[in-house]
Amino acid sequence: MGQILKRLQELDPVCRGLGGTSSSQNSNGFPDLSQLPPELGLAILSHLNPTDLCLAACVWQNLANDELLWHDLCKSVWGYVSVYSHCRHAIGFSYRRMFLQLDEASLTFNGDPFEGVEYLIHYELVDDEPLEIAKFLHTAKNLLPEKKREFLDRRRDVLAHLLKLQNFERMFLPNALRQFFAEISAPNDRDGFLAEVIDRFSDQFTSCNPSLGLSKDAVFLLCYSLIMLSVDLSSPHVKNKMSKREFIKNTCRATAEVSNDLAGHLYDNIYLIGHVAPQTS
Known part of the structure; x- marks a missing residue:
């Protein structure tokens, strides 16, 4: 108590x-x-x-x-689960019981993401469909980003839907990358998974910002340039840091769609704010 x-x-x-009155208060006030x-x-x-x-x-x-209290608690932690649309007329349904099940599922996910998703599907909390799983991952607030990355590395179908749920409208590219990699940890290695993540990210970013004047390929190249610049500027092992002039020159040479001013603003953002994809594990 x-x-x-x-x-x-x-x-x-x-x-x-x-x-509250003295008659309605206990001895502790x-x-x-x-x-x-x-x-x-x-x-x-x-x-x-x-x-x-x-x-x-x-x-x-x-x-x-009271069901209203537990309903609000569920929605505050898990913005979307399939069971929300199925439970209204279920006999004996309890939001309190569902909260405990979702909490157990999240703890399991943060230990083994595949077991966590199996738990969600087994107890009919989330439908066994890529979009439904993606909506759960996108809205749940207590899942570890590195565990999401581990799961999505093997479930590329879910990754495709998850990127479509992102809203990058009117966001500066480095900030959009930070927002995304805060939800899903960046892959440790520059392998095929990172390439697919950046490819799908670039597609969604350009879809959200059609007036920006940059193609998907240009955004793809810029994402890699920003990641490499982030590593260069943040790593204590790199003694000779890339200068702003060098970054502008290299970036504009790689894609003619990027102006000197835009490349300069990109460099300043990384220099002042930091890494676009810091490692969490």
Whole structure:
């Protein structure tokens, strides 16, 4: 109860201002939520995390097990799972039980991503379709990026759908790369998987920014140039760092679609902000 009381103490001024009285407070000065209007009790409990909400259920079982609270918790962590569209009319369905299953699935995924996806499919949380799996990976907030990369390396069909879900509209190319590689760790080696990732990324980036005036091939070359520049500028083993003039010269020579100004802005972004694809494992 220590965590619950601490959280309620933070909310105590609100409770006092919204109807808490000495008759509805316990000996510790905290209101008995069962004595408050149900909507107020739910509003207070909505500030708790899943662990604290389970603790609260030991005292206020009906309130803390309310489906609305657990529905909101599920959506806050897993933005999309197939079961959301299937569960409305299921007999005996419980968002609290689903939260625990999704939490177990995420923990399993972060240990072995393939077992994690098998768990999701076995318990009918996610449909066994590439797009449905991609939507889950894209919206889940508690999955390790390096485990996503491990899974997608073998499930290129899911990778294709995942790239289509990305929104890079009006984003500067290095920032779009950072956003994507924050969701999915960049491959450790410059192998075929990295090439496919960059190829699909370039296709989606140009689709999101048709007015940019760059072809998919130009974006593809720029992505590799930015990754190599990032390594060059961030690695302590590289003593002679590439200069801005050298980068502009090499980039504009590789593709005539890139102006000197654009190449210069790209260099400045990497120099000031850092690596577009930092390794996480």
